[in-house]
Amino acid sequence: MVHTRGSSRRGTDRDRAGGMVQWGFTNANAPERGYALIRAGIVGGTGYTGVELLRLLAMHGDVEVALITSRAEAGMRVDELFPSLRGHCDLAFEAPDDARLAACDLVFFATPNAVAMHSARDLLAKGVRVIDLSADFRLQDQAVWEAWYGTEHVAPDLIHEAVYGLPEINRSGIRGAQLVANPGCYATAIQLGFLPLIEAGVVDPSHLVADGKSGASGGGRQAKTPMLLGEAGESFKTYAASGHRHGPEIEQGLRLMNPDLPVQVTFVPHLIPMVRGIEATLYAQLTDTTTDLQALYESRFRDEPFVDVMPWGAHPETRSVRGENTCRMALHQQPGQSTIIVSSVIDNLVKGAAGQAIQNMNLMFGFEEGAGLQAPALLP
Numbered sequence: 001m002v003h004t005r006g007s008s009r010r011g012t013d014r015d016r017a018g019g020m021v022q023w024g025f026t027n028a029n030a031p032e033r034g035y036a037l038i039r040a041g042i043v044g045g046t047g048y049t050g051v052e053l054l055r056l057l058a059m060h061g062d063v064e065v066a067l068i069t070s071r072a073e074a075g076m077r078v079d080e081l082f083p084s085l086r087g088h089c090d091l092a093f094e095a096p097d098d099a100r101l102a103a104c105d106l107v108f109f110a111t112p113n114a115v116a117m118h119s120a121r122d123l124l125a126k127g128v129r130v131i132d133l134s135a136d137f138r139l140q141d142q143a144v145w146e147a148w149y150g151t152e153h154v155a156p157d158l159i160h161e162a163v164y165g166l167p168e169i170n171r172s173g174i175r176g177a178q179l180v181a182n183p184g185c186y187a188t189a190i191q192l193g194f195l196p197l198i199e200a201g202v203v204d205p206s207h208l209v210a211d212g213k214s215g216a217s218g219g220g221r222q223a224k225t226p227m228l229l230g231e232a233g234e235s236f237k238t239y240a241a242s243g244h245r246h247g248p249e250i251e252q253g254l255r256l257m258n259p260d261l262p263v264q265v266t267f268v269p270h271l272i273p274m275v276r277g278i279e280a281t282l283y284a285q286l287t288d289t290t291t292d293l294q295a296l297y298e299s300r301f302r303d304e305p306f307v308d309v310m311p312w313g314a315h316p317e318t319r320s321v322r323g324e325n326t327c328r329m330a331l332h333q334q335p336g337q338s339t340i341i342v343s344s345v346i347d348n349l350v351k352g353a354a355g356q357a358i359q360n361m362n363l364m365f366g367f368e369e370g371a372g373l374q375a376p377a378l379l380p
């Protein structure tokens with residue numbers, strides 16, 4: 001069993017004779033706790049978002065990762081596959097088993113689409129809270145979900161029970177949620193970038209454009225030819241330009257921000273030859289040119305711990321959020337034009353997935369919203 005305590009490092013290794021030896025240290029100044037750690041399970045622990053959950057939970061003082069699953073690697077130690085977790089995790093992967101998961105307080109599904117929907121109902125019935133990093137519960141319209149995800153939804157009743165986990169628009173709903181639909185990575189960067197413009201109703205909502213670029217980790221850890229270095233390296237391309245499944249998710253989110261507006265977004269994703277990060281350049285036509293847009297953005301996000309509005313005209317870089325749970329953005333306008341341009345960057349694995357999931361967990365369990373999420377970005 002792993003104990004992910006922020007100030008402790010310990011583990012077990014085999015000695016030369018094949019016996020087990022324990023090693024590590026515990027910080028004598030670690031705070032004494034008057035309450036139990038919550039027990040979390042991770043389904044899909046060998047994927048990029050699953051291992052990112054483990055990395056971030058290792059810096060969280062209130063969570064014990066009780067089990068982690070992989071069908072392909074069942075029986076293998078986590079720190080053997082991921083040596084970066086030596087001293088932070090002495091669990092072995094196990095095959096998913098709903099009875100074992102039911103002993104957790106919370107289960108994260110870091111699995112492909114159409115997996116969590118098979119297990120969520122039983123877990124919820126047993127009082128286990130669920131955060132799904134996939135898209136199973138993101139879209140409120142079952143027919144739209146089935147059209148984009150290409151399969152029948154087996155738990156359509158839970159779609160309406162799920163709370164969309166974008167804290168900047170849904171904080172109070174997330175606090176009381178049993179089931180959270182964690183947003184998609186592009187959808188996070190794009191919804192947050194458009195949010196103040198849509199809420200204030202100062203742009204033409206029917207001609208929004210979102211130009212998204214993602215690093216290759218957005219496509220997951222399984223082998224896919226287009227993601228090979230020889231295919232994606234030193235190259236740059238659009239994909240799904242005639243329609244991406246985050247399109248309906250983005251439009252649904254923007255409509256919730258201002259239900260009176262006929263929102264329509266043209267979203268084109270691109271694959272860029274880097275590992276982590278998303279940059280979304282957003283374009284909207286201003287219908288009100290009197291509003292101080294910099295002041296609008298600063299005031300809307302002033303109390304948001306994980307949104308950073310840079311000075312007017314700055315250029316946010318993906319490397320400025322690498323490993324960090326922040327969405328960083330800046331505004332631009334070209335001379336004589338009524339187009340407002342927003343550049344929004346996130347780390348797809350952190351604010352776009354595992355970090356946002358932990359932010360949601362913190363809200364659901366009454367922890368500090370930023371617990372485990374305070375580390376600044378990695379540079380260079």
Ligand SMILES: NC(=O)C1=CN([C@@H]2O[C@H](COP(=O)(O)OP(=O)(O)OC[C@H]3O[C@@H](n4cnc5c(N)ncnc54)[C@H](OP(=O)(O)O)[C@@H]3O)[C@@H](O)[C@H]2O)C=CC1
Nearest residue numbers: 044045046047048049070071072110111112134218220221
């Ligand atoms: N990568 C990203 O940037 C983002 C990803 N997401 C979403 O998060 C989810 C996870 O993504 P990511 O970590 O990239 O995916 P990966 O492909 O890297 O990992 C998927 C994980 O799920 C497990 N898995 C696969 N099929 C099943 C199954 N049927 N039952 C149980 N476990 C299964 C795999 O292990 P095994 O097969 O051994 O069981 C593996 O551990 C996806 O839904 C993705 O769309 C959301 C935002 C950003």
Ligand SMILES: CC(=O)N[C@@H](CCC(=O)OP(=O)(O)O)C(=O)O
Nearest residue numbers: 134135184185214215216218219
């Ligand atoms: C580069 C790349 O392939 N990116 C992925 C990002 C999707 C994602 O992570 O979101 P979901 O959770 O909705 O799958 C894609 O475009 O499919």
